[in-house]
Amino acid sequence: MFFSRNKQERIQEIEQAIAGFYAIDGLPANADAIVALADREKYEAGKKQNIEISLGFTVKSTLEALKNKLRQSLPALAECKIDVVFNVPITEAKLPPIPNVKNVIAVSSGKGGVGKSATSVNLAYALQKEGARVGILDADIYGPSVPIMLGNPKAHPDSQDNRTMYPLMVEGIAANSIGYLIDSESAAIWRGPMATKALKQLIYETKWPLLDYLIVDLPPGTGDIHLTLSQQVPLSAAVIVTTPQTIATADAKKGIAMFEKLNIPVLGIVENMSYFECKCGEKSYPFSQGGSLALAEQHRIDVLGELPLSNDIREHADNGKPIVNALAESSVTSIYLSIARKVSIKVGTTLQSHQLTREQKNSSANNGVNIQVVNKE
Numbered sequence: 001m002f003f004s005r006n007k008q009e010r011i012q013e014i015e016q017a018i019a020g021f022y023a024i025d026g027l028p029a030n031a032d033a034i035v036a037l038a039d040r041e042k043y044e045a046g047k048k049q050n051i052e053i054s055l056g057f058t059v060k061s062t063l064e065a066l067k068n069k070l071r072q073s074l075p076a077l078a079e080c081k082i083d084v085v086f087n088v089p090i091t092e093a094k095l096p097p098i099p100n101v102k103n104v105i106a107v108s109s110g111k112g113g114v115g116k117s118a119t120s121v122n123l124a125y126a127l128q129k130e131g132a133r134v135g136i137l138d139a140d141i142y143g144p145s146v147p148i149m150l151g152n153p154k155a156h157p158d159s160q161d162n163r164t165m166y167p168l169m170v171e172g173i174a175a176n177s178i179g180y181l182i183d184s185e186s187a188a189i190w191r192g193p194m195a196t197k198a199l200k201q202l203i204y205e206t207k208w209p210l211l212d213y214l215i216v217d218l219p220p221g222t223g224d225i226h227l228t229l230s231q232q233v234p235l236s237a238a239v240i241v242t243t244p245q246t247i248a249t250a251d252a253k254k255g256i257a258m259f260e261k262l263n264i265p266v267l268g269i270v271e272n273m274s275y276f277e278c279k280c281g282e283k284s285y286p287f288s289q290g291g292s293l294a295l296a297e298q299h300r301i302d303v304l305g306e307l308p309l310s311n312d313i314r315e316h317a318d319n320g321k322p323i324v325n326a327l328a329e330s331s332v333t334s335i336y337l338s339i340a341r342k343v344s345i346k347v348g349t350t351l352q353s354h355q356l357t358r359e360q361k362n363s364s365a366n367n368g369v370n371i372q373v374v375n376k377e
C-alpha cells in the first residue's frame, strides 16, 4: 500500500514527536512509524478522530506526559482521543524462541554479591509496573535467591504430567527456580553438565504464560551456565550489574567481553550500591565513583541507572517484598522504573525483531514506534 505524501508527513510528525519524547533518557530517537488510517480524509482535514499508538516497548508511567506533549506540539491532535497500546516485538535470535516468551534478558555480574538478584527481581516488578508481562527464571543454580526475594521460598511448582511444570505466580510475575525444586545445599554441589542440564530443564520444561520479557538471574562469573545459556537459549540481550569499585568492574568487564564474543547485545550497566545518601541529603561514595561510567564508555554502552546503597533495598528484597513492589512512591522505585523503561525501549528499538508484516517491513527500518490511527467513533 502506498501512502499519500500528506499522510506520510503527518505520520512522521507524530513519530518524531514520540521518538523525541523517549529520547529524554538518552536513547535513540530513530523509531519509524507505520500508520493505517481508517478514515484518512477526516484525519487530513484535521477533524476529530481517535488515534491509537502502538508502542514496541512498555512505558506506562510516561503515557499521560506523552499524550500531553503530542497534543501540545501537534495541533491536529489537540482534540483527538489518544490511546496507546503496547506490542512488544519478539527479538530475533539464532535459536527458536521459547514457547510464549518474546524476549529473554539475562541479568549478569562478574563478581558475586553485587546485588544481581535484587536487581533482577526489582527489574521484573518494574517492567510489570510499566505494563509488561514478565517472568523471572533463577539460573543461579548454585545459590538461588529469587524464591526468598519473591517471598515464597517453600513453594513448589505444580505439574500435571510429571514432565512439565507450571511456574509459581507471584503478583502476576511467573517465576521458576531450582530453589523451588530442591534444597539449596543439594544444588550447591552440582557441577558442569548436571547444572546446565537442570538449567535447560527449568527453562524449557516450565509452561510459561505469554511473556514480553523473561528475566534470567544468572550466577556470578563467566562459567558453564553462562556458556550454556548463551549458546543454547535464545537470549535477546544482557544487563550487567556491578558495584563501582575496581575489583567489581574488572569482573563486570569480563562478563561484557563474554557477551560481546557470543554476539549477545549488552543493553547497559546497572551500577548498584553506587552511593549512600544520608538523611540530610548528602551523598557519599563508599565504593568509589565513576567505575561503571568508565567501563560503559570503553564498551560504548550505557549506564542504565545508579542505585544507592540502601537499607530499604536490602530489607525488602531479603524479606520477600522487593522495594518496587513494597514502596511504589519511593525515589529508589523510580530509579528502577527508569531502568526498566530503558531496557524495554532498547529491546523494542535497537534489537532486530520480527513482529512486522511484510508491508510494514517495507516501509520501516525500525519498529520501535508503530502508530495506528484508527477511527473508533
Ligand SMILES: Nc1ncnc2c1ncn2[C@@H]1O[C@H](COP(=O)(O)OP(=O)(O)OP(=O)(O)O)[C@@H](O)[C@H]1O
Pocket: 109, 111, 112, 113, 114, 115, 116, 117, 118, 119, 140, 143, 145, 219, 220, 272, 273, 307, 308, 309, 310, 311, 313, 314, 315, 317, 318
Ligand atoms: N543497593 C543495595 N543496598 C543495600 N543492600 C543491597 C543492595 N542491593 C542488594 N543488596 C543486598 O545485598 C545482598 C546480596 O544481594 P544479591 O543476592 O542480590 O546479590 P547477588 O549479586 O545476586 O549475589 P550472588 O553472587 O550470591 O548471586 C542481599 O542481602 C541484598 O538484599
